[in-house]
Amino acid sequence: MRGSAARKSFAKSHVLTTLTTRLHLSSGMSTGAQLAKGKQQAATYGRNVHRQDEFRVSGMPVSFPARSYSSSTSFKSGFLGWYLGLLESRPLLTKSATSSLIYAAADLTSQGITLQPSGSFDLIRTLRMSSYGLLILGPSQHYWFNYVSKLLPTREVVTTLKKIVMGQAIYGPCINTIFFSYNATLQGNLTLRP
Numbered sequence: 001m002r003g004s005a006a007r008k009s010f011a012k013s014h015v016l017t018t019l020t021t022r023l024h025l026s027s028g029m030s031t032g033a034q035l036a037k038g039k040q041q042a043a044t045y046g047r048n049v050h051r052q053d054e055f056r057v058s059g060m061p062v063s064f065p066a067r068s069y070s071s072s073t074s075f076k077s078g079f080l081g082w083y084l085g086l087l088e089s090r091p092l093l094t095k096s097a098t099s100s101l102i103y104a105a106a107d108l109t110s111q112g113i114t115l116q117p118s119g120s121f122d123l124i125r126t127l128r129m130s131s132y133g134l135l136i137l138g139p140s141q142h143y144w145f146n147y148v149s150k151l152l153p154t155r156e157v158v159t160t161l162k163k164i165v166m167g168q169a170i171y172g173p174c175i176n177t178i179f180f181s182y183n184a185t186l187q188g189n190l191t192l193r194p
Contacts, residue, residue, distance in 0.1 A: 091142060092138075092139060092142050095138045095139075095141065095142045096133070096134050096135075096138030096139055096142075097134065097138070098138065099133035099134065099137045099138035099141070100130045100131070100133040100134035100138065101130075101133075102133060103129040103130050103132060103133035103137070104126055104129060104130040104133070106129070107125060107126045107129040107130070108121065108126055111125070111126070128183065128186050128187075132179065132182055132183070136175075136178060136179075136182060137175065137179075140175060140178075144167075144171050148163050148166060148167070
């Protein structure tokens, strides 16, 4: 957020300086009138930074690269833009599907590294890992991180350390226990003893 504000501030000051220089050279206006007009046009430019790439000063076009000052439009293209749009519209489903794909890719990579020359991939194991990411890890992390962000909303160093400690002391042990129990249950290795 700070970077975006700094870019907008830089854009406005750049616009103001350029406008003042162009006005000074092209008109007989006083310096105060030039600054007032420049500030008004800079404010207009700042509000319309996404829509306006050029405007005119005393009949001369003044162009500014609006995209270099707009961080929101530069990231909204291609696969990343599509993915960020899904995160905005369907966060839980997107995070669950992402977790599932990451678990499947990690399991296939692990099997590929340890695979014997005469062996084959265990697709049931990959399905088990992928379903864990989809059904348990993705949703639980979504709710956990939302809860922690509401509980500790600032991004200070001390707050970040508190979030890390909470994750390692509370969430980590719980999700690891669930992972091993889920995996053992689906393999048929878990028996409940009285």
